[in-house]
Amino acid sequence: MPEVILRATDLVKHYPIKAGVLRHTVGHVKAVDGVSFDLHKGETLGIVGESGCGKSTLGRVLMRLEEPTSGSVDFDGVDMFQQSGSAMRRLRRDIQIIFQDPYTSLNPRKTVGDIIGEPFEIHREVVPKGGRKKAVQDLLDVVGLNPEHINRYPHQFSGGQRQRIGIARGIALRPKVLICDEPVSALDVSVQAQVVNLLERLQREMGLAYLFIAHDLSVVRHISDRVGVMYLGKMVELGTEDEVYQRPTHPYTQALLSAVPVPDPTLRGKREQIVLSGDVPSPANPPSGCRFHTRCFKAQDVCSVEEPEFVQRPDGAGGHRSACHFAEVRQIVPTSDIPTREPDEGRGSDGARIGAGAPPEDVPAPGVDERGVIDPTRPAADYQIGHDDVAPEPRDRQS
Amino acid sequence: MSATTVDTPQEKRGSGSKSKYVPQDGCLLEVDDLYVEFHTEEGVAKAINGVSFDLSQGETLAILGESGSGKSVTAQAIMGILDMPPAKIPSGQVRYCGRDLLTMDPNERRHTRGPEISMIFQDALSALNPVFPVGWQIAEMFRQHRGMNKSDALERAVGLMERVSIPAARERVKAYPHQFSGGMRQRIMIAMAIALDPAVLIADEPTTALDVTVQAQIMQLLADLQQERQMGLILITHDLGVVADVADRACVMYAGRLVEKSEILDLYAAPAHPYTRGLIDSIPRVDQKGQTLAAIGGLPPNLTRIPPGCPFHPRCYLARDICSGERPELRELVPGRFAACHFSEEVLGA
Numbered sequence: 176m177p178e179v180i181l182r183a184t185d186l187v188k189h190y191p192i193k194a195g196v197l198r199h200t201v202g203h204v205k206a207v208d209g210v211s212f213d214l215h216k217g218e219t220l221g222i223v224g225e226s227g228c229g230k231s232t233l234g235r236v237l238m239r240l241e242e243p244t245s246g247s248v249d250f251d252g253v254d255m256f257q258q259s260g261s262a263m264r265r266l267r268r269d270i271q272i273i274f275q276d277p278y279t280s281l282n283p284r285k286t287v288g289d290i291i292g293e294p295f296e297i298h299r300e301v302v303p304k305g306g307r308k309k310a311v312q313d314l315l316d317v318v319g320l321n322p323e324h325i326n327r328y329p330h331q332f333s334g335g336q337r338q339r340i341g342i343a344r345g346i347a348l349r350p351k352v353l354i355c356d357e358p359v360s361a362l363d364v365s366v367q368a369q370v371v372n373l374l375e376r377l378q379r380e381m382g383l384a385y386l387f388i389a390h391d392l393s394v395v396r397h398i399s400d401r402v403g404v405m406y407l408g409k410m411v412e413l414g415t416e417d418e419v420y421q422r423p424t425h426p427y428t429q430a431l432l433s434a435v436p437v438p439d440p441t442l443r444g445k446r447e448q449i450v451l452s453g454d455v456p457s458p459a460n461p462p463s464g465c466r467f468h469t470r471c472f473k474a475q476d477v478c479s480v481e482e483p484e485f486v487q488r489p490d491g492a493g494g495h496r497s498a499c500h501f502a503e504v505r506q507i508v509p510t511s512d513i514p515t516r517e518p519d520e521g522r523g524s525d526g527a528r529i530g531a532g533a534p535p536e537d538v539p540a541p542g543v544d545e546r547g548v549i550d551p552t553r554p555a556a557d558y559q560i561g562h563d564d565v566a567p568e569p570r571d572r573q574s
Numbered sequence: 575m576s577a578t579t580v581d582t583p584q585e586k587r588g589s590g591s592k593s594k595y596v597p598q599d600g601c602l603l604e605v606d607d608l609y610v611e612f613h614t615e616e617g618v619a620k621a622i623n624g625v626s627f628d629l630s631q632g633e634t635l636a637i638l639g640e641s642g643s644g645k646s647v648t649a650q651a652i653m654g655i656l657d658m659p660p661a662k663i664p665s666g667q668v669r670y671c672g673r674d675l676l677t678m679d680p681n682e683r684r685h686t687r688g689p690e691i692s693m694i695f696q697d698a699l700s701a702l703n704p705v706f707p708v709g710w711q712i713a714e715m716f717r718q719h720r721g722m723n724k725s726d727a728l729e730r731a732v733g734l735m736e737r738v739s740i741p742a743a744r745e746r747v748k749a750y751p752h753q754f755s756g757g758m759r760q761r762i763m764i765a766m767a768i769a770l771d772p773a774v775l776i777a778d779e780p781t782t783a784l785d786v787t788v789q790a791q792i793m794q795l796l797a798d799l800q801q802e803r804q805m806g807l808i809l810i811t812h813d814l815g816v817v818a819d820v821a822d823r824a825c826v827m828y829a830g831r832l833v834e835k836s837e838i839l840d841l842y843a844a845p846a847h848p849y850t851r852g853l854i855d856s857i858p859r860v861d862q863k864g865q866t867l868a869a870i871g872g873l874p875p876n877l878t879r880i881p882p883g884c885p886f887h888p889r890c891y892l893a894r895d896i897c898s899g900e901r902p903e904l905r906e907l908v909p910g911r912f913a914a915c916h917f918s919e920e921v922l923g924a
């Protein structure tokens with residue numbers, strides 16, 4: 176296995192709950208409560224789990240956007256939380272983050288050039304001042320946006336394009352680790368695939384390691400080499416993609432997998448269903464013993480008393496880490512290798528690259544309206560819609 | 575909630591006394607060549623452009639499509655809850671048991687909402703009134719539509735909350751919406767939607783905001799209720815996985831049109847429209863190991879400027895000259911299978 180680039184040991188992040196006029200601390204939200212894992216160079220480690228289990232908190236702590244309550248992170252051989260000043264600045268170049276919401280994570284008053292160039296302003300040593308515009312345009316090109324749009328504002332781009340802007344900023348300093356917090360969750364399915372493909376391509380080209388946080392187990396399986404499953408601030412299972420998806424040993428992982436809808440009506444009624452009762456308990460007051468015991472279909476008396484250790488447990492092959500007293504393999508999703516999809520004539524793997532030499536993903540051909548309403552195979556002159564049209568207003572998911 | 579008008583007492587469907595609406599040959603609802611546009615400052619957004627489908631008793635029809643394709647607007651048009659203006663319905667019919675709802679007397683139509691056709695909204699939190707206890711909100715439906723007294727109505731509310739598996743329902747009738755989790759709120763929305771025993775239930779993205787484990791519970795609940803009451807269910811979603819698990823038939827929408835309509839097994843086994851095929855190919859599956867996803871390039875069009883000809887042609891891998899000039903109509907390829915593409919035979923053959 177490649178070298179470890181980031182090692183988290185016993186990471187804990189508790190948020191105080193204040194109450195009363197005097198704002199006394201009456202308890203703690205145990206958002207992340209003792210999480211350990213390694214991230215290797217150039218790999219993708221997926222983190223899955225239900226809402227509120229601490230995925231984003233983990234990401235923020237790793238970015239040192241927040242200080243942990245306890246625990247340590249070793250980044251490329253240095254203890255991250257012990258660094259300060261210039262050493263920390265240097266570290267920050269190597270670890271970057273992209274966020275879920277392409278609508279709110281970009282400053283609406285800044286141009287795309289300013290947004291993507293911002294890291295160069297903070298880390299002036301990376302690119303000399305005169306070369307910044309060129310560097311930003313190169314980045315736009317890399318993520319499949321038109322380099323001429325450097326002076327546009329975020330609202331002039333679609334959701335998928337804004338996510339590309341976020342990615343361009345994330346990779347500007349050529350980090351070693353990119354934390355992706357639900358990078359495709361807000362996107363439409365057809366656009367989601369474009370961004371996933373882009374992330375995969377960048378990883379191949381730049382040797383980036385991803386911590387890929389998402390609640391969508393299908394997307395995580397697709398993109399990850401290894402996967403960690405979180406429940407109420409704890410990692411409950413961690414292993415390679417095969418180990419977690421084909422040989423899961425933790426009841427929570429098994430239940431999650433059984434609940435994922437599969438777009439195949441021939442499997443209806445044939446898939447194993449483990450329906451969990453109830454909702455996730457509050458992280459302010461997690462259940463005793465095994466935190467999953469209130470919903471677990473296998474729980475025994477010991478489970479509410481004794482916390483299971485997160486250790487290597489047998490899985491019928493090499494074994495992998497799981498936190499259950501009664502860990503045992505249960506295959507939930509019989510897996511097939513995707514029959515290689517023969518691209519149709521002229522239909523590239525990303526569906527947009529029609530004809531040789533066309534740009535990657537959904538990149539409109541030069542001069543073509545980036546809403547994508549223009550056929551990228553044709554000269555823009557075929558259409559009456561001008562190039563200066565902007566993207567449609569963000570479509571409101573809540574509406 | 576939409577249904578809060580005074581109504582004559584009415585008996586429960588299936589319990590002897592009947593609604594005055596009688597399905598014809600099992601057909602409950604027919605949407606016929608429906609158009610909806612929005613008149614906005616930017617121009618006229620053509621949100622729905624000639625949509626037709628029908629729904630039978632006991633059937634689950636899925637409406638699939640990406641954000642902005644017109645799924646919710648279709649549902650709102652059926653329910654009669656579009657704000658007009660800005661919305662306008664230039665033509666089309668929505669027939670419920672043979673009666674056109676769009677030309678029906680507004681008062682009569684209002685009385686169909688709830689007891690005949692009912693809807694679960696996309697955003698459960700905003701659809702519940704935050705200042706009233708949930709039990710009261712459910713009970714109010716019985717008071718207004720069935721003329722029940724307060725204590726009977728509250729008793730029915732408790733029963734419904736139990737039916738949708740709210741733990742400790744009796745103690746929680748007086749709780750407010752914010753005191754429930756997202757999944758519980760969705761259950762309460764479902765309870766309200768089925769309270770008056772509607773013949774048609776429209777569920778607009780009923781599980782989108784929920785975690786997968788809760789999503790599975792809610793879908794199970796909806797499927798059980800539908801079986802139990804033989805409702806016609808319209809399930810609106812962008813999730814091809816959810817649809818595959820429950821629907822009998824599906825419509826796929828793109829830019830306010832149906833591009834494909836067929837039995838669920840056919841649709842997935844052999845999509846007849848390049849867009850449907852693209853959607854199916856672009857999603858990763860939890861039971862398959864990764865390969866590069868076949869993304870669809872580009873973006874859905876701006877509805878004020880829908881491309882001429884086939885609205886999908888700028889993104890279509892099969893597009894030819896005719897596609898930008900001539901609009902393909904939704905045509906029946908084989909009995910029960912419809913697609914709006916000049917080259918559907920080719921797509922099917924591929």
Ligand SMILES: Nc1ncnc2c1ncn2[C@@H]1O[C@H](COP(=O)(O)OP(=O)(O)OP(=O)(O)O)[C@@H](O)[C@H]1O
Pocket residue numbers: 190191204205206224225226227228229230231232233390458
């Ligand atoms: N700044 C904060 N102060 C107090 N509590 C917080 C804070 N940030 C997060 N939490 C709580 O910590 C828990 C974990 O939150 P987090 O955002 O990490 O979850 P998540 O796994 O990312 O969930 P989601 O899938 O919804 O994004 C939640 O209960 C959340 O309410």
Ligand SMILES: Nc1ncnc2c1ncn2[C@@H]1O[C@H](COP(=O)(O)OP(=O)(O)OP(=O)(O)O)[C@@H](O)[C@H]1O
Pocket residue numbers: 570571572574612614619621639640641642643644645646647648657660696812877
């Ligand atoms: N009140 C309104 N005024 C103007 N345009 C509207 C209005 N309501 C809807 N629209 C437009 O109609 C189109 C269809 O919207 P609709 O809400 O039906 O989409 P949807 O398919 O339900 O999408 P989503 O998956 O995001 O819910 C969108 O382009 C939307 O912007």
Ligand code: SF4
Pocket residue numbers: 425426427465466467468469471472473474475478483498499500501502
């Ligand atoms: S330790 Fe007990 S409660 Fe926890 S997952 Fe295992 S069986 Fe379930």
Ligand code: SF4
Pocket residue numbers: 847848849884885886887888890891892893894897902914915916917918
């Ligand atoms: S009509 Fe032409 S552009 Fe439209 S879907 Fe069919 S092949 Fe593609």
Ligand SMILES: [Mg+2]
Pocket residue numbers: 230231232
């Ligand atoms: Mg989060």
Ligand SMILES: [Mg+2]
Pocket residue numbers: 574645646647696778
């Ligand atoms: Mg909608």
